[in-house]
Amino acid sequence: GAVVSQHPSWVICKSGTSVKIECRSLDFQATTMFWYRQFPKQSLMLMATSNEGSKATYEQGVEKDKFLINHASLTLSTLTVTSAHPEDSSFYICSARDWNTGELFFGEGSRLTVL
Amino acid sequence: QKEVEQDPGPLSVPEGAIVSLNCTYSNSAFQYFMWYRQYSRKGPELLMYTYSSGNKEDGRFTAQVDKSSKYISLFIRDSQPSDSATYLCAMSAFNAGGTSYGKLTFGQGTILTVHP
Numbered sequence: 001g002a003v004v005s006q007h008p009s010w011v012i013c014k015s016g017t018s019v020k021i022e023c024r025s026l027d028f029q030a031t032t033m034f035w036y037r038q039f040p041k042q043s044l045m046l047m048a049t050s051n052e053g054s055k056a057t058y059e060q061g062v063e064k065d066k067f068l069i070n071h072a073s074l075t076l077s078t079l080t081v082t083s084a085h086p087e088d089s090s091f092y093i094c095s096a097r098d099w100n101t102g103e104l105f106f107g108e109g110s111r112l113t114v115l
Numbered sequence: 116q117k118e119v120e121q122d123p124g125p126l127s128v129p130e131g132a133i134v135s136l137n138c139t140y141s142n143s144a145f146q147y148f149m150w151y152r153q154y155s156r157k158g159p160e161l162l163m164y165t166y167s168s169g170n171k172e173d174g175r176f177t178a179q180v181d182k183s184s185k186y187i188s189l190f191i192r193d194s195q196p197s198d199s200a201t202y203l204c205a206m207s208a209f210n211a212g213g214t215s216y217g218k219l220t221f222g223q224g225t226i227l228t229v230h231p
Binding site for chain 1: 119121123151156157158159160161203205218219220221222223224226
């Protein structure tokens with residue numbers, strides 16, 4: 001079956017540093033990828049929609065200058081948390097849409113802890 | 116008011132029990148309804164996918180959608196300890212052919228424990 005890989009699965013960083021999370025579709029091309037954030041015991045909240053070759057669309061309340069999204073190829077989208085702070089600590093999950101079938105697949109998530 | 120409401124539980128049942136999970140929603144535009152299962156520290160995996168109102172059965176799982184009441188349910192028969200996870204309902208207003216397909220609104224998730 002289709003697989004969406006996220007890397008790293010777990011990262012700890014110091015406050016003020018930037019962290020990049022990758023989302024890759026391993027056996028299909030994804031024109032659209034989605035980035036979600038999930039706080040403990042909370043639901044997944046959509047942060048942004050990433051379309052290959054164009055600017056990401058951010059949900060209301062999500063700072064685009066803080067959460068930089070790049071979707072430079074049909075199999076890779078990256079989320080960079082810039083100048084991370086402890087309140088950015090969360091579980092970040094991406095999903096990718098197979099451009100042939102329209103099916104949606106989720107990654108395993110990346111847990112960010114900012115000290 | 117949240118667009119999607121889901122009782123977070125936790126819900127604890129004995130092995131073999133029938134589990135009923137449900138969500139209510141307020142957005143009439145939602146047409147596509149999904150149930151995801153999420154194990155601890157993992158990404159969600161799709162269990163059931165339903166379009167509009169009606170029932171859908173897959174093995175021990177049955178999904179029901181009542182658009183008139185804006186209410187969806189997931190039933191798990193003969194529950195097993197391996198079913199212990201968080202169950203999330205999710206909804207979308209856009210179809211698979213639309214460019215916005217995949218933009219989901221999730222419920223909070225219900226934590227389920229099935230004990231032997």
